[in-house]
Amino acid sequence: MLRFILGRLAVLIPTFVGVSIIAFSFIRLLPGDPVMLMSGERVMSPERHAELMHQLGLDRPLYIQYFDYLGGLVTGDFGSSIVTKRPVLVDFMQLFPATLELSLCAIILAICLGIPAGVLAAVKRGSWLDQTVMGAALVGYSMPIFWWGLLLIIFFSGYLGWTPVSGRISLMYFFPPVTGFMLIDSLLSGQAGAFKSALTYLILPTIVLATIPLAVIARQTRSAMLEVLGEDYVRTARSKGLSPFRIVGIHALRNAMIPVITTIGLQVGVLLAGAILTETIFSWPGIGKWMVDSVFKRDYAVVQGGLMLIAGIIMLVNLVVDLTYGLVNPRIRH
């Protein structure tokens, strides 16, 4: 087991190097530089520009800048923001709980709806229910996430006025963050109505972010379930006189979960990518919005460091998923 984990961690090293090169070079391919964007509308003399670039160390050859950044990563230093001068890691730790809260709620929603929907569609194959579920999944999967978010805002916030448009909680409430999760913190604060407020702010972004994973999980569950329901061991379970609920829910589902778990693991990447759009639409103060703002400001250090941290999280989650796989499938215990 330990050997397996160490082996998997060793494979991550070249991946990290690859991500670091991409993060470093792609942001520099964009026209403009941080100094130019900081100066804004004001006109800056070329001398002053060169002076500031020199101060930031951005006039050095690219390979030196890269190894400087890589050296920092190895020692756990993710650099400091060019704009705010705060360490990247500190900002990340402060903003990440917001993204984590949103992503967790989204993936929980996607799992809780997607798996039952997929199972029902498979069991009632060919029925109107199956066709409705699969049709909805196809629409959900194909819909551009920013457009879907805007539609929901227009309808629920604008037309019906049920939910707020942006942010994490109403301005009427203020309390210091304890866990960083607004739902938990609002409960801990003891302020009346705070939890409800946090919840109404969370609903729409969660739905938007959950849409694609939900569609993927439902489709994957359905196809895995259809395959499993035709297996000999399902016939054996039926020949024991077990209830249909037990045959589908225990004997078939356990086997169908094996590919579904892999799919859920892959959705973590989709979630973090989706979070960038969702957080921007809903002004959700998480790392997605932080990354987008940093790209616009050409804050090289934040984009590089932030990408490395996000990549690290995705790889870690995939490792955990691989370990969970063994729990469900006895044939590949390590």
Added chain:
Amino acid sequence: MSLLEIKNLTVEFETSSGLFRAVDGVSLSCDKGEILSIVGESGSGKSVSMLAVMGLLPWTAKITADRMAFDGKDLLKMSPRQRRKIIGKDIAMIFQEPMSSLNPCFTVGYQLGETLRFHMGLGRAARRQRSIELLRLVGIPAPEDRLSNYPHQMSGGMSQRVMIAMALACNPKLLIADEPTTALDVTIQAQILDLLVRLQKEHGMALVLITHDMGVVAETAERVQVQYAGQKVEEQPVKELFRDPHHPYTAALLSSLPERATVGGRLPSIPGVVPGQHDRPTGCLFSPRCTFATDLCRRSVTLQPPSLGSALCNYPLVGGVPQNHPGKTAALAEERA
């Protein structure tokens, strides 16, 4: 009264190109403590008729029968819930592919215990004890250790033993074995057959053995029913069947046994294949492959009395000679003389 009684069972499947009749008017009865064997080639509807009894056919199957009763109770009139109380308890079934018939995600102990919990309501300790007892009964060494095994950790023969143990869990009155040895090595085949026959005797249960292997029939069965293309073509006690088959199909099956072939000669085979959905002949279904077929056979077929094995044939064989056959009787009699 027989334990299992089926009259005129027909099973049809809805396919994209119309209805396919897999079982065509089959009747069958099996008494308490009896071994009945159903023989026939692949596609003769042996398994399908038994799956219909178990209620295990997919929803595309349409089942009709004049009567389908187990232990005096009409299976067709039961609700699915009532039927599930009998299935797995009083009627149990084992299948052809033991390796894929066990659920790969659960331990042997869990899968065995499930039946005991739902039909007998046994507690955890009692289930474990009974499971060990069952595994010992089917000849599995160190049963205590096997309980925590997963199916992939066992061989085919071992898996089939576990399947048999699972089937026997609630002391069924009827065990249906669907080609239980086909997927196993020859040496293991004999062991599993011996085990089935021994358990059948010890527990006094009825056994319906589905097979395409006449050798297996000779070794185990008491009464034999021969099926062809979804129809029952002959029914006789095993000794009589082997001595004097009345249907040309049975005779052809028997003569293709290697044990019966003359030394050095070519092993006889039946030309052609079982008709499918699109090449179903009129009259006798065996007529395209039968050496005695006449124009009458291609139009219609007669059911013979039980004294002639209830053979579904216009010219049933007696002593290898087709009765009342317009052409061949004289020639054959001459040949034999």
